[in-house]
Amino acid sequence: MKxxxxxxxxxxEFLLEEPKLSLSTLRLLQTTYNLQAQDAEVKHRWCELAVKHKHTAAYRDVELFLIHDQAxxxxxxxxxxxxEDxxxxxxxxxxxxxxxDDMDQSARSVVEEMIL
Structure with missing residues (x-):
C-alpha cells in the first residue's frame, strides 16, 4: 500500500508516541516505505524514531538528514x-x-549550545 x-x-508521529518499538518493526517500516528517500518531513520523523529507539542501523539516515536538511x-x-547515549x-x-561553517549562524549557535 502506497x-x-x-x-x-x-x-x-503516531509511532513516536509508542514507548517501545522492536528492531524488526523499525526495519520493516524503513524497507516498506523507503523512509530515507521521502521528503524532509517524513525523514525528520524517521530520524526521530531511530534516535528514540536507538536504531543504530538508521544512524546513517540521521547523519544525512542533519547534513542535508540543516534547518x-x-x-x-x-x-x-x-x-545520554x-x-x-x-x-x-x-x-x-x-x-x-555552512550553517545559518543562529541555528549554529543553538546547536553548539546544546552540544557543548
Missing part, C-alpha cells in the same frame, strides 16, 4: 543529546563539525 507523505508523517535538524540535535552524542558532534 502512502502519501502526509499519511507517512501521521503514521510516524529542520536543530531539534534532532537536541534529541541526540538528551538520550555516547554514540548518539558523538553522531551529533560529528555532523556539526562537518557543516558548522
Amino acid at each position: 502512502l502519501s507523505p502526509e499519511q507517512l508523517v501521521l503514521l510516524l 529542520m535538524g536543530v531539534y534532532l540535535y537536541g534529541e541526540l543529546m538528551v538520550q 555516547a554514540r548518539q552524542q558523538a553522531l551529533a558532534r560529528r555532523c556539526l563539525s562537518f557543516i558548522k
Whole structure:
C-alpha cells in the first residue's frame, strides 16, 4: 500500500508516541516505505524514531538528514543529546563539525549550545 507523505508523517508521529518499538518493526517500516528517500518531513520523523529507539542501523539516515536538511535538524540535535547515549552524542558532534561553517549562524549557535 502506497502512502502519501502526509499519511507517512501521521503514521510516524503516531509511532513516536509508542514507548517501545522492536528492531524488526523499525526495519520493516524503513524497507516498506523507503523512509530515507521521502521528503524532509517524513525523514525528520524517521530520524526521530531511530534516535528514540536507538536504531543504530538508521544512524546513517540521521547523519544525512542533519547534513542535508540543516534547518529542520536543530531539534534532532537536541534529541541526540538528551538520550545520554555516547554514540548518539558523538553522531551529533560529528555532523556539526562537518557543516558548522555552512550553517545559518543562529541555528549554529543553538546547536553548539546544546552540544557543548
